[in-house]
Amino acid sequence: MYESRRVVTVRTERKFRRYADWVEPKCELYATLSRATAEDRRLLEIAREARPEQPEPELLLAAVHSLLLDGKEHRLRAFYPSCAGTPPEDSPVSSFRDFCLTYETELRRIIRTRRCQTNDVGRSAVLRPAFEHVANTTGAETVAQLEIGTSAGLNLNWDRYQYDFAGVGSFGDTDSPVTIQTTVRGETRPPLSQSVPTVKHRCGVDLNVLDVTDEADARWLHALVHPNQHRRHERLAGAIEIGREHRHQLIEGDVIEELPRMLSTAPDDIPLIVFSTHVLYQLPEETIAELRAIISCHSSTQPVHWLSIDPEEALSDPTYRWVQFDDGVVKETQLATFESYGTWLNWSGARGVQN
Template structure:
């Protein structure tokens, strides 16, 4: 798929989420100059998301330009004008900076709404686990905000609230379907937290915190508020993050995990970015380690992208493998549909 088609596809996907981005993406798909700027993205990185995030980050940094009036995150009053001429002018005026950002940054949307699928999934693992304690390693951790999933409060509609009642982060999720997800007021005990990413983000720095905000569409103010609160928690309870390739780093991290705990290696929207050979290597690593302790792999299907992904569990125990689908969920946690037993 060429870069123009990617912008057209993105415009359709984002239409009901952020009309501003849908409009800009649709016209950018026909603008060779803007497409050339976006093409600075490194291999495997989504050009539309990076271009819009790079622009958003400069506006959040305080660049004074009429384009800011279309961005609610910039505290402007809004405008009924056509945003694209302002967008194009801004991109051309800041071309060198945008090219540098797009070439060096990655799409690492660390949305804590995705913890809505982690909470019942970890509870599910705790009920089939051999040990009372769980150790967790996240692949594609970004800033590690979802490693703190047990530090948040959750509202599951008629089911009610679970989690930390005094948390500044409240994740509201609609439960669809006939099956109730496994939930408990007594959350599983996490004894070990690690995150691996090619480019870890440090939320104690203004630059990385701003980049996380830049990756969220500017009209999604609730998600921005939620991110701000999650960053506050992470600055107090910052899990250890390891920068590097997952296949290269995972053997050491598996060995460092406590033995008297079931080990959970999880990810959300990461696997679709990995080559099949890397996925096979990851599976082999987990299978080999399962001769020492049970390993549970939680992830979406690697062939699924954003939208309505399916979450699945693969359990490795002494080299044997069992696999099942446990839920569908909206990419940012607005609803889940439990499918597990």
């Protein structure tokens, strides 16, 4: 259906305003720049270069950030804590506009070709107790794992990070360059011990795999992190280092096409865990139903454990669920709610979920 330019522009403008409200508590700079962009036709035009399914505000801001991280000299740099020291007191808006117009061609190319595919290892804060819970319940000492929407595959290394669960203790590899700090909320202690199952098989799938050994891809991963979030940048740099050292099979393609082969080539003598974080919200309902059908079908060969965020929940404070498929029989359990970047976790004690 034909939509007028005006309707499309108004929709993009609204997306920038909504994004500004969401990002304000996390990054004031981005809130200011998003509100300014919402009122600026030229900048909205540039942002609209994004593919239809991609979020324009995140892509415009990440594209600008990636050029700055790549060393572009401009007065805008001073406002980005990831590129410079202390940001000046005055408004960043005119510098941002000037930067966007100066580098318009490059920005358009990045926005047209890149995707919003933040790979945040803070999400491993929910994976570690979830894997431990599945292992405790099944009595498994080794597991195989497949990740849907793996991006650069950084969360496939959840067992190679160090964890500091405030009030509970420290776990994981003390030599790891990645430390994930998480506050534990609520009454129930998450299953956390020093012994986690050994991961014998790691494989991920993504529509567009980011390669950590490629400088431009690694820079894009940093560009997707807000410029003021030093700890997330540090964690990401450590995770990229680990990712470069431990290479896994990362398959580029659509999960619906690739998952059947991934399932059938995984070891069948150890528990098979399929997991995802912050992916299902990007899939239409029919695709999620298809995904369930594929896993259910494979469960006639071996039981499959599916860990994922409840697709019906809003993105903020997601709920993590464990869906067990055994010979077509499905059992669903709610494990935890958590903050999207792993700053807190509320373990719900493996409560059953009604279907």
